[in-house]
Amino acid sequence: MSLYMTNLVSRRLYEAAHNGDVNPLQEISGQYPSLLMGGTLFDHPYDLLPEPPLQVAASFGHFDFVVRVLELEPASAHHSDRQGLSALHMAAANGHLNIITHLLQFDSDLCFLCSNDGRNPMHFAAMNGRLQALRLLVGGIEGRYDVKTFLNAKDDLGFTLLHLAVYNQHLEVVQYLLSLEIEVNALNSKGLTPLDLLIECPMVYPKRVRTANFLRGHGAVRSSALSSTTSQEIWARKKDTLMVVASLIATMAFQAVVNPPGGVWQEDGAHINNSSVISSPQAGKSVMAAKSPKLYVFFITFASWAFIFSLMELLLHVSNRVSNSGVVSEALIVYAKYMSTFSLVATYSISAAFLTALSGQDAAGFAFLISITAIFVLLYLFFALRYGFRRRSSPLKKSITFPPPILNRPQ
Template identity: 35%
Template sequence: MSGEKLYDAILKGDVTRFREVVQQDPYLIESASFACSRNALHIATLRGQVAMVEEVLNINPQLARDLDSQQSSPLHIAAAEGSLEMVKKLLSVTPEACWWRDCHDMNPIHIAAMNGHEEVLKELLQLNLLAAMERLHRGQTVLHLCVKHRQLNTLKVLVDKFDEFLGAKDDDGETILHLAARSNHQEITEYLVESDKIREFITMDRLSKRSLSMSSKLRSGDRRSLENIKLLQILSTGKTMIEKVAKWNDVAMVVAVLIATMAFQAAVSPPGGVWQEDTPSHSAGKAVMASAHPKIYKHFIRANATAFISSLFTIFLITMNSALPSINLFFVSIAGCAMWVSLAAIGVSYGASLMMTNFMETLSIDHVVAIVVSVFLTVYLSAFLYAFIETMSKKTLPFSLTRDRGREF
């Protein structure tokens, strides 16, 4: 009988009646259990009775740690209801409840995000960011959960805070963009496509490949699906380019360091060595080449200095590009040009060194430059021709081959 009075007082939000019932039986509030094994605080939170929640917490704050039959704490219920004031009151008593998971394996942050309660989500994240990084069923993140339930506002809140989750994949290999495109969430897909943060993390996975192989089967009414698939293609191409540029940076850095080392060593120990003693015609430490072949030595020094300076410039640009939040194509282009200059210059320097030997003594420095330029043009044109043929062969693949490969996914 006392339990029913207590329940009625909570439902009506009658704080005065609630106090009278508790005064008659001080242990009732602690022992009373209602449907789904919920206590008085669960019921007050579920009914949105803010004043009653505060009253129950004043009498027995330990009730905030009780779980109902669904493993939900009062904070789980407040997050689901979207009551910011109740969330604040419950967090002041049990901040650790942000980590607790209910029977659906979700904590209060997941629940607030799933239900689109933006202000509640911000409050929970302000207290605990790490709890939002907990994975859900089948490896999904809280971002996947927002996309799945079409909650764009809470998704925006999370995107601003979790850069490392933007390219995260679930157990099926889907990123949030793939999930949005596959589910025809047009508004969310457009937001993700326009986000600079998202672009750097999106990759083609087996599901997007399967979607591409099925694009020819789309009906005219499925225009949104086709548009989403095209968006995946565009972003996948961008991601591939970013990966290729990153690999190029690594290779270019190794080559630039090697050229700088070679140029430095050639300057310290020039071809032919240095004079060991002072004589009327030369001094100790001076390059033999400078005395024996002054014209060739002058060209050698110029080419060697050019190789050294351009390689250092390449290293500087690649280092600067690595420090930037995103790849700067202008820096990459300049670094590529500088590396080609350093390669050509070290080639000329090598040719000038060979002119000190009998092998190339009949050649002039102009001949050496012509040979180096010819070799470089031949290599460059060969690489360009190979890339062109490779690209054209991919574009002319028969549809049946593409369709058969799509069945693998």
């Protein structure tokens, strides 16, 4: 057979599966039975169907086509596509209840089939919010298999049905799963419980609160609570490091104030510039205050902020308020850390501007340029460490990205 005819037959079968047209099935299956399995024609081994016809029909909900294919080629029910997806996966993902019922009656062992990432049909029903399909799958295995084993089955990333339903914002599925014998605090391969995923998933606030209440009402906790000793040790190490950094910032800010750029006047007298008296400095007063009073006001303000916010952070650490009041005190520490760091950057920028030969607006512009550059670099490093290098971060902080739900394929 020519390559043209091969492609023509393959395309004809795919379109028949897409449209649910059973008329060409008998003719094509008689001449090319391998195509019903999504295989190749012998003469042209590189001519592959986009998807096996049974999977295509199950995805679009063509019940008659599915029944006819199973009659002509029963083994196709166990056949998977390139992603390891069977017809039951497709039907469960798209919520076609009549096809799910027929496939389970045809062979209930189809529930054991897993995709390339280790997900069975229940995983796909849960992640796509197909509540009725999930109920049907659970009902189909009750009395014959251990339902609890299926409900708590994990994929290759360690995600259970509850993980997938929580992350994909399917609240009705979450409620249904919580009414069954499901492990509410199961950990995935990154050490995250379903409650941990609420922080990472893009839910709107009301949905997140409702889902969190459902989970906590059934005993759900954060992964850190499952290992309190480890969590306390991690926090202790972080607290020691943060206290050292805060002490260094406070020390630098204090030294900047008592020893400002340009030093202090060593004796009383008049400051003369171009034969005119500019000011009458006093011993111990800042040279910068006399030569650039406006710049000195900003310098002393930012240096004082850096000193005050660093002391604030140290006091919060020493008082152990974080371990007692939780999120509020932790937010205060983060706020104090950012304010002290940015204030120190501004203090350095003003000092550098004063020590140059620039004056007036040029000095102010130079200080502003240095500040913006430094702040931009700090923000870049923060976001790079927080999001760009997430794979190297702690397992408790990793973000999980799921593949998109399997929806009906476009024409």
